[in-house]
Every structure is written in C-alpha cells, then in structure tokens.
Amino acid sequence: MTTVSTTTTTTTYTLPAQVDEKYPAVFHHEFRLEQRTDPSYTTTTSATSTPATPHQSSQTPEIRPLSPKTTQSALLLHGVGEQYTLVTDHAIPAISKPEEILVKIQAIGLNPVDWKGPAYNFGLPTLPWINGRDLAGIVVQTNTHDKNSRIRVGDRVLVPSTDYRDIRKAAFQQYAVATHFNAARIPESVCLQESASLGVAFVASVLALGVSLGLDFSGAQRCPGPNLVETVLGLDVEGIPVDIREQCLAAVPREERLRGGEWIAIWGASTTTGYITLQLAKLAGLTVICVADIARHGSRLHHLGADVLVDRQDPERAVDIIRGVTGGKLRYAVDIVGSETATLLERTLDDSVRDDGSRAHLLGLTGLPKVRKSGIVYHTVPIKLFHLSDVVGESMVGWLEALLETGALQLPEIVRREGGLGNVNESLEILRLGSVSGKRIVVDLEE
Structure with a gap:
C-alpha cells in the first residue's frame, strides 16, 4: 500500500414474529397474516448456501382481510425548486404483475439526486411526483403463488429504485412496489437502516465495472x-433500449475488457459509490488508485485495500502522481464527481491504440x-438495465445477498x-450543504 500526500453463520427467525399487525400486508386492502403457533414454521439462511436459493418451506401463510x-x-x-409536501391521503400503490412485490418501507437512504432533481428539473416525468431511490423494509405482499419464490412475505429487503418513471416504486412513501429481481434479502446479522444506504450505489458500481x-x-x-458481459451477450439485442445499447455492448471485445491485475483509478473514492467500487474492484483482483480527501478519508480507504492514495486537494499534482505511479500506462479510470474531474482523469490515461486494437477506457x-x-x-x-432485465437484476441482487451474508462487502x-417522512426536507438540506462527508444519511420510518 502506497500513500501519497499533497463462518459460516446460520440465522433462524419465526415469520409471524416479523409479519404482525405492525407491518400489515397491503394490496388493494390491508391484510394481516394469520398468527401461526407452529414452532417449525421458520426460514433459515446460511452463509454457505447460495443466497438466491428459493425458500424451501411448502407452507403458505393464510391471509385474511x-x-x-x-x-x-x-x-x-x-x-x-420547491420542497416536498407531506400528505396523508395518497393512494397505496398496487402490484399488478407476477414479478412485483409490495414493501412496507422502514428506512430511506438519501441520494444527491433527491434534491438535485427538484432543484434542476430532471428526473421528474410529471408533477406532482414522488422521488426517492433507496429503500429498505419488509415484504408485505407478493403477486405469485410460487412456493419456491426467492422473495416471500415477511422478508426484510433492500431495494434500489432505479425505475424512476414508475411512481409506485419511489421511496418517499410508506409503501412501494418493487420487482422481486430488484430486491435483495437482508441477512438478520445486517442492520436494516445501514442496508438502506447501499442499493443504488451498488447497482451503479456493478454495472460500471x-x-x-x-x-x-x-x-x-x-x-x-x-x-x-456474458449475461448481456445472452440477451436479445433488440430488447436492450437504444439509448443504453452501446454502453451495454462496448466492452464486448475481449481485448477491451477490464481484467484482474489491471490498474484502475477512482476519482471520488470517498463517495458511497466510490467506496463500493473500490471494494468490488479489490474482490476482482484489480490494483486501485483512490483520489479523495486523504486527510479525512485516507484511513478508511486504506482499510478497504486501496493500493495508492492520492490527495484531491491539488488536482494537477494528482494527475502527475497517477501518471508517475502507473508509468503513463493507465488504461481504466472511473470518475464519480463530475465532468471537470473526468477531464483531469482523462489526462492520466494512455490514449495510444495498442497493436490488438484495444484502447483506454474512461467512465x-x-x-x-x-x-x-x-x-x-x-x-x-x-x-x-438493472430493472429492465430480470436476468441481470437477479444475478446482481443474488450476489449482493452473498456479499452481505459473508461480510465480503462493508456497508x-x-x-x-428519525422523524420519518416529515424529516426528509431537513435531511436533504444537510445533504445539499455537504456537511456530512463520506457518510450516507438514512431517514428512519419505523414507528
């Protein structure tokens, strides 16, 4: 590590104890799961099992309105340009497709887009609208009779809400619709509130890399x-939207793909997305350069395995350091801050075309x-791609479940x-002012 300054666990829980009158199942009406006294009615998860393994219980809890x-x-x-208005008479979203589930939200992770969208008028299909991209809670309704479904009523889940055009899936409400292949079960050993901070950043990191x-x-x-990449190659190309098709297929030539042992630079490594990207890169065997405020975040990044730390306070010197450390041969870089820093990162890359036709890559x-x-x-x-492809989404949330279960990913x-939805405006102002650096604000909705 170079610094440059300028057990298997098994958790068993009784389902009725989690799905009681505090977390009613709601579809078009409110439901309650009938209390079961059978002590054998349990669900078991293990770090040694595949997280995407469906529930094995053949018993289905009875539901009565x-x-x-x-x-x-x-x-x-x-x-x-306005703040959000709290209302108490908004319709509870209804699930309508076999792959959909309904989640009672217990915690919301705030993202910069939650205040930037209203401020700069993007990501707003119509008005009035509901925003919010990261949520965690308990599944209270499914729309399938498959007893082997991976997601069941009573599961604690985190959901990255990337389908922002569907108001039913937004996080700033008490109940939200999700698709089962976009929901990751939260192990009992993991804090639900911490899980609410993770989703969108994880999706962005995995798709980027x-x-x-x-x-x-x-x-x-x-x-x-x-x-x-192989999963995407197996998709129907015509089913991939035109606006993302090039990005989905750009890394297909084998000589263009990022591989273990390569160097990669991350500018903005102390952000949540940077924090996760660093961890996933190290798991895959990459050598990682992290650009951040080293005085504030260097210790944390070092702990996560950063190979080189470069201070962002002097951007020109940061460029020189990265080029010096890599001998001017850097081929991959990820920027999480903006076009200005992306332009700086561009200067660290070797932009020569190699004999095999491969080039450098900047994301x-x-x-x-x-x-x-x-x-x-x-x-x-x-x-x-995460919410449009069930194959891609399922493979990603299945891996996330494994990462959480084994502790391979630090949250x-x-x-x-606290304060529920009524405290979101104030919390977003704290986020906007940047007074919370290197951390995620999570609003607790639990009663």
Missing part, C-alpha cells in the same frame, strides 16, 4: 459474482469531457435521522 386501507403518507413534489468496463466477477476469491457517473480523444472509449452507466457509514 382487515378493514380496508387504501391511503398512505407520502412526500409530493408539486413544483420545480461489470458491464461498461467488462470486468468478470466470477473469479472473485472471497465471494464470486456474475459475469455480466463518468455524473459527466464526461466535452472533447473526446480517439484513443479513449468513453462510458456512462446503463442503469436501467457505508450512516447518519441515522
């Missing part, structure tokens, strides 16, 4: 993951250089805020 309940509390955005840059996670030593999560070089392939993240540090 209580008094009708069709409304909930939610945060509505009525206009650009595993699809856009072509990194194969199946060789990860501690917790093998999916080979998403920007929030922006890319305006002028492009012919020897560099530029990438964004095909985020919608972000959180700042937990």
Whole structure:
C-alpha cells in the first residue's frame, strides 16, 4: 500500500414474529397474516448456501382481510425548486404483475439526486411526483403463488429504485412496489437502516465495472459474482433500449475488457459509490488508485485495500502522481464527481491504440469531457438495465445477498435521522450543504 500526500453463520427467525399487525400486508386492502403457533414454521439462511436459493418451506401463510386501507403518507413534489409536501391521503400503490412485490418501507437512504432533481428539473416525468431511490423494509405482499419464490412475505429487503418513471416504486412513501429481481434479502446479522444506504450505489458500481468496463466477477476469491458481459451477450439485442445499447455492448471485445491485475483509478473514492467500487474492484483482483480527501478519508480507504492514495486537494499534482505511479500506462479510470474531474482523469490515461486494437477506457457517473480523444472509449452507466432485465437484476441482487451474508462487502457509514417522512426536507438540506462527508444519511420510518 502506497500513500501519497499533497463462518459460516446460520440465522433462524419465526415469520409471524416479523409479519404482525405492525407491518400489515397491503394490496388493494390491508391484510394481516394469520398468527401461526407452529414452532417449525421458520426460514433459515446460511452463509454457505447460495443466497438466491428459493425458500424451501411448502407452507403458505393464510391471509385474511382487515378493514380496508387504501391511503398512505407520502412526500409530493408539486413544483420545480420547491420542497416536498407531506400528505396523508395518497393512494397505496398496487402490484399488478407476477414479478412485483409490495414493501412496507422502514428506512430511506438519501441520494444527491433527491434534491438535485427538484432543484434542476430532471428526473421528474410529471408533477406532482414522488422521488426517492433507496429503500429498505419488509415484504408485505407478493403477486405469485410460487412456493419456491426467492422473495416471500415477511422478508426484510433492500431495494434500489432505479425505475424512476414508475411512481409506485419511489421511496418517499410508506409503501412501494418493487420487482422481486430488484430486491435483495437482508441477512438478520445486517442492520436494516445501514442496508438502506447501499442499493443504488451498488447497482451503479456493478454495472460500471461489470458491464461498461467488462470486468468478470466470477473469479472473485472471497465471494464470486456474475459475469455480466456474458449475461448481456445472452440477451436479445433488440430488447436492450437504444439509448443504453452501446454502453451495454462496448466492452464486448475481449481485448477491451477490464481484467484482474489491471490498474484502475477512482476519482471520488470517498463517495458511497466510490467506496463500493473500490471494494468490488479489490474482490476482482484489480490494483486501485483512490483520489479523495486523504486527510479525512485516507484511513478508511486504506482499510478497504486501496493500493495508492492520492490527495484531491491539488488536482494537477494528482494527475502527475497517477501518471508517475502507473508509468503513463493507465488504461481504466472511473470518475464519480463530475465532468471537470473526468477531464483531469482523462489526462492520466494512455490514449495510444495498442497493436490488438484495444484502447483506454474512461467512465463518468455524473459527466464526461466535452472533447473526446480517439484513443479513449468513453462510458456512462446503463442503469436501467438493472430493472429492465430480470436476468441481470437477479444475478446482481443474488450476489449482493452473498456479499452481505459473508461480510465480503462493508456497508457505508450512516447518519441515522428519525422523524420519518416529515424529516426528509431537513435531511436533504444537510445533504445539499455537504456537511456530512463520506457518510450516507438514512431517514428512519419505523414507528
């Protein structure tokens, strides 16, 4: 590590204890699971089993309706530049497809887009609208009779809500719809509130490395993951939306794919996405350069396995250091901050075209250089692939379950805020001001 300054566990829980009147199952009406006294009615998860393994119990809890309940509390955005308005009479979303589930939300992870969208008028299909991309809670309704389904009523799940055009799936409400292949079960050993901080950042990291840059996670030593490039190759090309098709297929040539042993630079490594990208890169055997505020975040990044730490305070010197450490031969870089830092990272790359035709690769999560070089392939993240492809989504959440169960992925540090939906506006202002650095704000909705 170079610093440059300028057990298997088994958890058994009784389902009725988790699905009681505090967390009613709601579809068009409110339901309660009939209390079961049979002590054998349990669900067991183990670190040695495949997390995506369906529940094996053949018993189905009986459901009986209580008094009708069709409304909930939610945060509505009525206009650009406005704060969210708390309402108590918004319709509870209904599941309508076999792959959908309904989740009673217990915690919301806040993302910059939650305040930037309303402030700058993007990601708002219509008004009024509900936002929110990261949620965790308990499954209260499914729309399948498959007793072997991976997701069952009573499961604690985290859900990255990447399908922002479907208001039913937004996080700023008491109940949200999700698809089972976008929900990851939370092990009993993992804090639900911490899990709410993880989802969208994990999806962005996995798609960035595993699809856009072509990194194969199946060789990860501690917790093998999916080979998403091969998964994407198995999809119907016509079924991939045109606006993300190029990003999904850009890393297909084998000589272009990121491989274990390669160097990669991450600018913005102290962000949640950077934090996760570093961990996944190390699991896959990459040598990682992290650019961040080293005085504040260096110890944490070092603990996660960063090979080289470069301070961001002097950007020009950071560029020189990266080029010096890599001998001017760096071929892969990820920027998480914006177009300005992406342009700096571009200067660290070797933009020569190799004999086999391969080029350097630069991925920007929030922006890319305006002028492009012919020897560099530029990438964004095909985020919608996660919720449009059940095969891709299932492979990702299945791996996330394994990472959490085995402890191979460390969760972000959180700042937990109480007060429910009524405290979201104040919490977003804290996020906007940047007073919480290197941590995620999570709003607790538990009663």
